[in-house]
Amino acid sequence: xxxxxxxxxxxxxxxxxxxxxxxxxxxxxxxxxxxxxxxxxxxxxxxxxxxxxxxxxxxxxxxxxxxxxxxxxxxxxxxxxxxxxxxxxxxxxxxxxxxxxxxxxxxxxxxxxxxxxxxxxxxxxxxxxxxxxxxxxxxxxxxxxxxxxxxxxxxx
Amino acid sequence: xxxxxxxxxxxxxxxxxxxxxxxxxxxxxxxxxxxxxxxxxxxxxxxxxxxxxxxxxxxxxxxxxxxxxxxxxxxxxxxxxxxxxxxxxxxxxxxxxxxxxxxxxxxxxxxxxxxxxxxxxxxxxxxxxxxxxxxxxxxxxxxxxxxxxxxxxxxxxxxxxxxxxxxxxxxxxxxxxxxxxxxxxxxxxxxxxxxxxxxxxxxxxxxxxxxxxxxxxxxxxxxxxxxxxxxxxxxxxxxxxxxxxxxxxxxxxxxxxxxxxxxxxxxxxxxxxxxxx
Numbered sequence: 001x002x003x004x005x006x007x008x009x010x011x012x013x014x015x016x017x018x019x020x021x022x023x024x025x026x027x028x029x030x031x032x033x034x035x036x037x038x039x040x041x042x043x044x045x046x047x048x049x050x051x052x053x054x055x056x057x058x059x060x061x062x063x064x065x066x067x068x069x070x071x072x073x074x075x076x077x078x079x080x081x082x083x084x085x086x087x088x089x090x091x092x093x094x095x096x097x098x099x100x101x102x103x104x105x106x107x108x109x110x111x112x113x114x115x116x117x118x119x120x121x122x123x124x125x126x127x128x129x130x131x132x133x134x135x136x137x138x139x140x141x142x143x144x145x146x147x148x149x150x151x152x153x154x155x156x
Numbered sequence: 157x158x159x160x161x162x163x164x165x166x167x168x169x170x171x172x173x174x175x176x177x178x179x180x181x182x183x184x185x186x187x188x189x190x191x192x193x194x195x196x197x198x199x200x201x202x203x204x205x206x207x208x209x210x211x212x213x214x215x216x217x218x219x220x221x222x223x224x225x226x227x228x229x230x231x232x233x234x235x236x237x238x239x240x241x242x243x244x245x246x247x248x249x250x251x252x253x254x255x256x257x258x259x260x261x262x263x264x265x266x267x268x269x270x271x272x273x274x275x276x277x278x279x280x281x282x283x284x285x286x287x288x289x290x291x292x293x294x295x296x297x298x299x300x301x302x303x304x305x306x307x308x309x310x311x312x313x314x315x316x317x318x319x320x321x322x323x324x325x326x327x328x329x330x331x332x333x334x335x336x337x338x339x340x341x342x343x344x345x346x347x348x349x350x351x352x353x354x355x356x357x358x359x360x361x362x363x364x365x366x367x368x369x370x371x372x373x374x375x376x377x378x379x380x381x382x383x384x385x386x387x388x389x390x391x392x393x394x395x396x397x398x399x400x401x402x403x404x405x406x407x408x409x410x411x412x413x414x415x416x417x418x419x420x421x422x423x424x425x426x427x428x429x430x431x432x433x
Contacts, residue, residue, distance in 0.1 A: 003312060004175075006198040010205060010316030017209045018256075018263045018320070025216045026259035029239050032223035032232075039225060 125153040161299075163391050170283060170387045173198035173310060174302040186300055198310055200286075205307035208270040209263075216266070238266065245420060250427040252332075257426055260324070264317065265419040271313075272379060272411035274306045276404055279386045308379040308414075311372070318372035321422050325367065328429040367425050371418060378414050382407055 129149050161169065177189035177196035189196045219235040228236060242262045250257050282305040287298030307313045329338045342360045343353045382403075389396045389403060 002193075002196070003315075004192070004194050004196045004198070006173075006196075006201055006310065006312035007316050007319075009197055009202050010313045011319055013202070013206050013209060014263075014267075014316055014320045017213060017267060018260050020213055021216070021263040022256060022259035025213060025220050026239075026262065028220040028223055029216070029236065030243070030258075032220075032225050032228075033236055033240065035225040036228075 121156050125156055128152060128156075166391060167384075167387050169299065169302065170279060171304065171309075171384070172302045173304045174200040174286075186302060198304075198312060200302065200304050201307045201310040201313055204274060204305055205267075205271055205313055208274070208307070209267050212263075212266045212270055216262075238262070242419070246423055249420070249423045250430070252427070252430045254430075256324075257423060260426075261419045261423055264321075264422055265415050268308060268317070268375065268418050269412055269415035271307045272415055275309075275379060275383055275386065275407060275411060277305060279383070279390050306379060306383050308375055309383045311376050314372040314376040315368075317375070317418070318368035321371060321425065322368035325364070325425050325429045328426055332430045367421075371421055371425075375414055375418055378410065382410060 132149055132152075172186075175186050175189045175192075175196050176199045177184055177192035179188060179192070184192075216235055219232050223232060239262060242265055243258055246258045246261050283301075283303040286303035287301045290296040290301030291298045304310065329341070333341065342364070343356050345356055345360060347356055385403060386400070389399045392399070
């Protein structure tokens with residue numbers, strides 16, 4: 001083991017290696033690493049932003065859904081009200097119709113009865129006159145008693 | 157373990173670097189270089205360390221070139237794991253702004269780690285292959301072919317790393333504090349009186365020099381010791397198998413830890429050098 005020129009050779013080799021490493025090895029490797037670090041940082045930031053966006057969109061969607069539900073409920077309520085109203089109206093109309101029909105039936109019956117009464121009265125009068133005529137033909141002149149007959153007829 | 161060695165020869169053979177030097181009669185190797193002094197090089201240390209350094213840079217460069225900012229592949233994920241690990245450590249320790257510290261720390265960590273991991277390659281494998289190549293390729297005696305495959309067990313390498321760091325410590329000290337500030341730090345601390353300037357200077361110089369020295373010797377000492385024990389275990393016959401396994405498992409912890417310590421201390425020293433008091 002002797003100290004000799006190897007020392008100088010190694011020193012030169014060392015310097016050359018360090019310079020080469022400094023010029024051609026370290027910078028590109030460091031650049032790649034730093035570039036990737038930046039990319040990862042950007043990616044993380046983007047994902048965080050996306051997450052926030054998603055959260056926002058979700059809350060918006062929930063809100064809209066709630067609103068839509070409320071609207072739907074309101075529409076249904078209105079429709080029900082309207083339906084009830086329609087049913088009421090129709091029922092009322094029906095009632096009125098029935099009353100009218102019943103009333104007109106009563107009126108007709110009344111008129112019919114009156115007519116029958118009149119007829120009956122006329123026939124009874126004729127019958128009474130005929131009866132009286134036959135009775136009186138035997139006793140008195142028909143014309144002399146005419147006013148009595150008239151009076152009778154009017155009384156019917 | 158080859159039977160024709162004695163144990164001490166075997167250990168010595170494993171701990172000797174393949175040396176190359178130029179003599180009057182041309183390029184010479186190993187024993188011929190015994191008196192070459194400073195002007196020799198350890199071929200195995202250089203080749204393995206440079207090879208592993210290139211492996212590291214090639215791998216990371218390939219990933220860096222094809223790096224996608226989207227979903228990374230497995231290889232890219234692995235590389236990014238290491239890069240971010242180093243970057244975190246640098247950011248938590250070094251508070252200045254510097255384009256050098258982080259790549260420096262990454263290079264030190266990965267390079268030292270890869271070189272340390274050579275420790276887990278079976279101790280006889282690479283010397284044996286080298287011996288075969290020497291014997292049949294070049295007609296050499298395999299005893300004379302040396303191959304110490306763990307570069308961090310070579311003082312030259314650990315001191316070269318530490319020297320590089322030391323130069324940067326000086327550079328950052330002067331850059332951040334100015335020559336005046338740096339001189340003041342060396343001479344006016346810890347006792348703020350002109351009388352104490354020589355004492356301060358000695359204290360601070362020792363502190364300053366102890367840093368690269370401890371860096372180099374810590375790494376060298378740990379790896380040399382562990383390699384030595386691997387070699388010792390390899391000399392005890394069949395009983396080496398469980399021992400070797402346990403020692404190797406233990407080094408799955410030790411080897412990255414040493415690489416991490418070297419990196420961390422480098423960052424700490426440079427951050428201390430950059431801090432303005």
